[in-house]
Amino acid sequence: MKSIQDASSTQSPANAFHLRCGRHLLDLSFPRVMGILNVTPDSFSDGGQHVALDDALRHAERMLAEGAAIIDVGGESTRPGAEPVSSQQELDRVAPVVEALVRELDALVSVDTSCPEVIREAGELGAGMINDVRALEREGALLAAVGSGLPVCLMHRQGEPQNMQQAPAYQRPIEEEVADYLVRRIAECEASGLRRNRIIIDPGFGFGKTVEHNLRLLKYMETLQALELPVLVGMSRKSMIGKVLGRPIEERLAGGLALTAMAVERGANILRVHDVGDTVDAVNMAWAVLQEGCEPSLNKESNV
């Protein structure tokens, strides 16, 4: 990552590593943690638990206290085989939560959506980031994102959630295909007016990839450094851990922390996880090694 600086935020001293996210300025001079807040009744690991607004707020508050810099709110399950939801349904689930997180906690909220209506509304409600597993490929999503003024995470995937795990296959080394896709997609987004300093990239672990694909993608994740953009990764509790270790979802934390440390070494800037407190420790420890020194305040009590 070279410079992700927006001309509108030149007042910051370390501005080469700051990302403008609505009214928040996200410091990416060290790796940050994004806490997952699912508001879908069918999300695969904590489905149904945070449907109520109060529960969602309390859960987010705890993640922020544990050091999350961003809360990622999602209203559509992208779990393999999940049923699609209407944009109105998604909006009904997500909007009250985003609004409350912004108003009550002043949180930097990311909205996990592919839907243009939800993207548009996210900006209005005070969200600071769009996280789209479909990289703004849905009709109207790119223009909605441009209009929102928010940074966007563009993720690689192969296929759609309904069928993506059926027979994932790549002709060339996966890290090259993923990087090539992202380069192409970034160019398309830039051509439509999405400025490069608003783009975050994500290799999309588990989205149309076998376990071996996922392991190789992490091993060679440094390939993405060539794009000189912030890198977000999501591996928390995913089946790549389950398959290697033979663990059910609730026993994948240790495996996930190992992956987190490796991702930090390979340049990950944002780690999207369920277990914020433990991940913050893993991130800060790995970062201390890379820096050959400790800055104990990193990622602690940090709401950006």
Ligand code: 8Y7
């Ligand atoms: C990812 C994601 C999911 C990911 C980004 C899960 C919404 C499945 N995974 N977004 N979303 N990256 N950017 O296991 O890897 O959380 S959903």
